Each structure stands twice: as structure tokens, then as C-alpha cells.
Amino acid sequence: MPQFFVKKSQINSSEILVDNPDDLKHLVSVLRIKKGDILNFIDEEEFVYETEVSEVSKRLVKAQIIRKEKSKRKLSLNLTLAQSVLKNNAQDIAIQKAVELGTPRIIPVLTKRTVPKFLSEKEISSKIEKWNKIAFETCKQCERSSMPVIERIVPLEELNLDEYDIKIACLERSTTLPLKKLLRSIEHTKESKILVVIGPEGGFCDEELDFFEKNNFCGVTLGNLILRAETAVISALSCVIYEYED
Structure with missing residues (x-):
């Protein structure tokens, strides 16, 4: 499953909201995600969120946050x-x-x-x-x-x-x-x-x-x-x- 970038404004204490047209098209039409699927998101501060999809439509995807951690996938060089x-x-x-x-x-x-x-x-x-x-x-x-x-x-x-x-x-x-x-x-x-x-x-x-x-x-x-x-x-x-x- 590919990783998706999100802005802090899309994140609250318990869920992530995806309303970007490009990401929605990829999630809904290409990957055909459904309720219960696991998705990974990353924000501008390089925190990774493991989430479970709770709502899917052509206008909005909601995902409940399961876990949050700092990403280690970055060169130190x-x-x-x-x-x-x-x-x-x-x-x-x-x-x-x-x-x-x-x-x-x-x-x-x-x-x-x-x-x-x-x-x-x-x-x-x-x-x-x-x-x-x-x-x-x-x-x-x-x-x-x-x-x-x-x-x-x-x-x-x-x-x-x-x-x-x-x-x-x-x-x-x-x-x-x-x-x-x-x-x-x-x-x-x-x-x-x-x-x-x-x-x-x-x-x-x-x-x-x-x-x-x-x-x-x-x-x-x-x-x-x-x-x-x-x-x-x-x-x-x-x-x-x-x-x-x-």
C-alpha cells in the first residue's frame, strides 16, 4: 500500500480526512479502498500515521488513527x-x-x-x-x-x-x-x-x-x-x- 502525504490541517486527535482530488482518485478509483483497510499517512514533520479507513466516498475519505511514530525512512547523509x-x-x-x-x-x-x-x-x-x-x-x-x-x-x-x-x-x-x-x-x-x-x-x-x-x-x-x-x-x-x- 503506498504512503500518502497529508497536511496538519487534515489531522485531528483521532482521525485523518482526505479531500484532495488527486489522492481521492487514487484511493477510491485506483486502489479501491474500503472500510476497514489499513493506510499509512505522513505529515510535514515526518510523523507516520497508521490508520484504519472508517468512511469512503468520492468526496471524502476518513481514517481513524491507530498509531503515530516518527519516520526513520530518511538518509542521514x-x-x-x-x-x-x-x-x-x-x-x-x-x-x-x-x-x-x-x-x-x-x-x-x-x-x-x-x-x-x-x-x-x-x-x-x-x-x-x-x-x-x-x-x-x-x-x-x-x-x-x-x-x-x-x-x-x-x-x-x-x-x-x-x-x-x-x-x-x-x-x-x-x-x-x-x-x-x-x-x-x-x-x-x-x-x-x-x-x-x-x-x-x-x-x-x-x-x-x-x-x-x-x-x-x-x-x-x-x-x-x-x-x-x-x-x-x-x-x-x-x-x-x-x-x-x-
Whole structure:
């Protein structure tokens, strides 16, 4: 059963009221819930409510609260993904998988070889809205306790690098360490702020490689094979989370 997000205003001492049209459609028409079914809800403060459905209609679902507890389904890592915007649905896949893995913050970036071109503020806002919707649906599916922050699209060189303790650039071909060996060789704490940068389909240009070097990025390889950009997202984030997450 998927998890549903609710606002504090929908919760009283004993029950949760669902009147959001999208959630109602999912609950009533898709999942076909009925009285007595068990549902999980989560609020803005990351409290999870186990509930039993007490009333179902096309306009309202009521669920009685059985138990309330703080969610533990959240990364302890302070991890940011900066992903060069990909073409077609590849960016949607990258967002989805990053959210499934628990990434708290995602920054879409523009690089020299970024294929999609954003010509207006309206187009940018539309993309961000779409990605937030993908993130929201993914959080429900994987029972994640909080929505990630998806920042505005920025050029690579405008990233605020001062806030990060560890900066990693995933390169197509690198004479440096594989990511796994790098992660095991550098000091870190639970408070370390980690930035992982992944490029577009065509990789980074020489100017961007110079940018990484000048700004003390650790250039790493994800293995001997050339990965699709959206696959690189899964590989890199999984490796960081495996090595550093409690």
C-alpha cells in the first residue's frame, strides 16, 4: 500500500480526512479502498500515521488513527546531486531514481553539452513543476518520509561550491581513483556536505574539466564501462550511500 502525504490541517486527535482530488482518485478509483483497510499517512514533520479507513466516498475519505511514530525512512547523509539536464525522459528517470535512493537535494545544471535548451522562464518553471511531481509520486511509492529539494536550473559554473566539504565529479574516463576507493580514502563525518556532479550524454568538455580541477573536485570513474547518464546517477549515488550511510 503506498504512503500518502497529508497536511496538519487534515489531522485531528483521532482521525485523518482526505479531500484532495488527486489522492481521492487514487484511493477510491485506483486502489479501491474500503472500510476497514489499513493506510499509512505522513505529515510535514515526518510523523507516520497508521490508520484504519472508517468512511469512503468520492468526496471524502476518513481514517481513524491507530498509531503515530516518527519516520526513520530518511538518509542521514547531507548529499546533493548536481545533474546535467538530460534529454527526453532520461532526466525524469534520473530524478526518479535519485529520489528512490533518498537523495535530499537535486540541482539540475546546464553544461556545454546539455542537449535540452530552455528559452523562457515559463519553460523552466514547467520543467521544475514536472520534476517535483515525479519526486512526489516517487516518495509515495517508496514510502520516503520527506520530499527532496529540487533547485532551480543553474549553469555548472554558478554552483555554490563553498558549502560543500566533499566535491565529486563523475567522469567518463579518468586516471584517478574509482569512486569506491576515493570514498574509502577521504575523511568524513555525519555532518560532511557531499556534492556529486554527473554530466550530460556527451560528457564534460575540457573547460569543465578545468573548472573541476580549479575548484578542488575529486574526479572519479564509475568503472571501465561507459554508462548512460541516468545509469551513472544510480551507480554514483548508490556507492556514496553504501559507503557513508549508517
